[in-house]
Amino acid sequence: MAELPGVERETLDVDVVIVGAGPAGLAAAYHLAQRVKEHNETAPERKLEGVSIAVLEKGREVGSHALSGAVMDPRGIAELMPDWLERGCPVEAPVGDDGFWTLFEKGKISAPILPPPLQNHGNYVISMGEMVRWMAPIVAEAGVDIFPEFPATRVLIEEGRVVGVRTGDKGIDKLGQPKPNYEPGVDVRAKLVILAEGPRGTLTKQLAAQFDLYAGKNPQVYSVGIKELWQLPADRFPAGTVIHTLGWPLGLETFGGGFIYGMKDGIVDIGLVVGLDYRNPTLDPHQEFQRYKLHPSIRKILEGGKMIAAGAKAIPEGGYYSMPRMYGEGFLITGDSAGFLNGARLKGIHLAIKSGIMAAETAFDALMATDFSSSRLSSYETRFESSWARDELFGQRNFHQAFEYGGLAGLLNAGIGTVARGRGFGLVDRLEGHSGHERMERIQRFFGSEHPHPPEKMKFDNSYTFDKVSDVYYGGVVHEENQPAHLLIADTEICITRCTVEYGNPCLHFCPANVYEPQPTADGRGKVPFLNFTNCFHCKTCDIMDPYQVITWVPPEGGGGPEYKKL
Numbered sequence: 001m002a003e004l005p006g007v008e009r010e011t012l013d014v015d016v017v018i019v020g021a022g023p024a025g026l027a028a029a030y031h032l033a034q035r036v037k038e039h040n041e042t043a044p045e046r047k048l049e050g051v052s053i054a055v056l057e058k059g060r061e062v063g064s065h066a067l068s069g070a071v072m073d074p075r076g077i078a079e080l081m082p083d084w085l086e087r088g089c090p091v092e093a094p095v096g097d098d099g100f101w102t103l104f105e106k107g108k109i110s111a112p113i114l115p116p117p118l119q120n121h122g123n124y125v126i127s128m129g130e131m132v133r134w135m136a137p138i139v140a141e142a143g144v145d146i147f148p149e150f151p152a153t154r155v156l157i158e159e160g161r162v163v164g165v166r167t168g169d170k171g172i173d174k175l176g177q178p179k180p181n182y183e184p185g186v187d188v189r190a191k192l193v194i195l196a197e198g199p200r201g202t203l204t205k206q207l208a209a210q211f212d213l214y215a216g217k218n219p220q221v222y223s224v225g226i227k228e229l230w231q232l233p234a235d236r237f238p239a240g241t242v243i244h245t246l247g248w249p250l251g252l253e254t255f256g257g258g259f260i261y262g263m264k265d266g267i268v269d270i271g272l273v274v275g276l277d278y279r280n281p282t283l284d285p286h287q288e289f290q291r292y293k294l295h296p297s298i299r300k301i302l303e304g305g306k307m308i309a310a311g312a313k314a315i316p317e318g319g320y321y322s323m324p325r326m327y328g329e330g331f332l333i334t335g336d337s338a339g340f341l342n343g344a345r346l347k348g349i350h351l352a353i354k355s356g357i358m359a360a361e362t363a364f365d366a367l368m369a370t371d372f373s374s375s376r377l378s379s380y381e382t383r384f385e386s387s388w389a390r391d392e393l394f395g396q397r398n399f400h401q402a403f404e405y406g407g408l409a410g411l412l413n414a415g416i417g418t419v420a421r422g423r424g425f426g427l428v429d430r431l432e433g434h435s436g437h438e439r440m441e442r443i444q445r446f447f448g449s450e451h452p453h454p455p456e457k458m459k460f461d462n463s464y465t466f467d468k469v470s471d472v473y474y475g476g477v478v479h480e481e482n483q484p485a486h487l488l489i490a491d492t493e494i495c496i497t498r499c500t501v502e503y504g505n506p507c508l509h510f511c512p513a514n515v516y517e518p519q520p521t522a523d524g525r526g527k528v529p530f531l532n533f534t535n536c537f538h539c540k541t542c543d544i545m546d547p548y549q550v551i552t553w554v555p556p557e558g559g560g561g562p563e564y565k566k567l
């Protein structure tokens with residue numbers, strides 16, 4: 001990560017610093033501020049004086065990097081703010097028609113009865129980006145300082161305890177030298193750090209490695225969601241209509257499925273979720289999504305419409321047994337960073353908000369006791385274990401793991417889980433899981449030959465289908481060009497030699513933003529990926545799915561990245 005050594009840095013001292021202004025981070029900040037206020041009003045003799053809470057956000061503004069266009073279970077927001085609707089939370093529509101289609105190449109079967117996890121009566125179609133944009137001023141009004149364009153790049157650890165975070169330097173050129181506008185990052189020192197960075201968070205990864213947070217757990221597994229917004233002719237797809245699909249184009253070997261959600265003003269939110277534990281090393285999730293839109297039943301919906309926005313994001317799918325230890329000396333982990341997502345329901349916003357509330361309750365107790373030790377903060381896990389969030393996640397605890405053995409096994413296991421309270425095959429309590437990249441097969445094994453069979457190249461028609469660079473444009477992605485690349489490849493020799501032969505350089509396929517392009521090496525020995533890092537959606541797919549785990553995504557200069565609106 002871009003940081004000049006030996007530079008004097010400003011220090012900001014706060015009580016609690018929260019990394020990430022998504023639903024978990026903002027919920028934690030708001031609930032803690034409210035809790036302190038209520039306490040000071042009802043117990044003035046034990047007043048907590050001047051509690052300072054700061055939220056750091058890497059995007060240009062709150063919501064810039066928020067992508068989940070979403071059917072929200074209102075349970076979390078209603079617990080955080082019982083009058084959320086009266087206060088103007090920007091919902092698109094309550095869910096009306098709710099469908100589930102199994103797609104074949106030319107046709108579909110519509111399920112007469114919806115699987116229970118996909119029944120959405122009582123839920124709301126929303127844009128998470130719009131929701132956090134609405135929450136931010138309410139949270140600020142409660143007394144929280146929100147700092148956009150401040151990416152946290154490392155955790156500060158002293159004598160085995162987390163004491164704060166460092167934000168990224170600004171104004172370093174691509175050769176690592178300071179530019180005239182150079183500004184060193186700030187050390188934000190805090191009694192408590194709450195991580196709410198989203199999936200595959202940079203700081204969460206650092207803590208997981210340092211404190212072995214996944215010991216005894218299943219590894220986290222992810223999907224990538226690639227999506228677009230379309231403006232359709234009026235009344236084509238009413239607001240509140242929700243359709244989930246299974247099957248084509250992914251087939252039974254690859255976990256995932258599609259979704260179409262009706263928003264206000266004739267806009268639909270359409271996307272494909274692809275499990276980042278696929279076998280085919282040349283699979284291209286972006287291209288699969290483009291093919292998806294050409295299915296006759298989907299194409300009919302989009303006919304006469306226009307694509308207006310695009311983006312991509314990873315989704316933590318591992319479930320209950322893939323959640324890391326979520327506390328330690330001086331820190332808590334919330335939301336997608338801790339795996340608060342129900343993969344069977346394809347929902348996480350309500351769980352993220354609930355995790356923020358539980359983290360805030362834990363932070364309040366710690367502030368009262370002036371004790372931020374791991375043993376005090378372990379009450380976060382106790383709270384979780386006795387919460388409705390735990391009941392929900394435990395009930396689906398083996399949902400994803402069986403898909404490692406293919407789609408039929410996964411669906412059968414999901415059916416067993418529904419009647420056996422979340423148990424897996426053989427009625428076991430816990431199915432073992434593996435990291436997604438371990439499932440990718442070598443070219444020779446997958447294709448039965450040494451020659452890669454790259455995905456059939458689509459001809460994009462710019463009407464229904466778009467290339468990756470067009471989607472980058474419609475994602476509003478902008479980065480300062482003269483800065484070091486924020487994708488760190490630990491060993492490019494592997495790219496030139498082993499990866500080319502063994503896997504055919506899957507980064508050229510799985511990145512939805514065309515960041516990785518083959519470039520001949522100077523000595524003519526082969527090809528290394530050239531990094532078009534300014535295209536990056538910050539989806540983390542490369543960090544997750546690289547078969548050798550030599551790619552590390554780190555935050556670029558603050559404010560860089562997508563500018564999602566309504567996605």
Ligand code: SF4
Pocket residue numbers: 487510511512513514515516535536537538539540541542543553
């Ligand atoms: Fe996603 Fe990595 Fe591509 Fe960026 S470079 S868009 S994080 S896969």
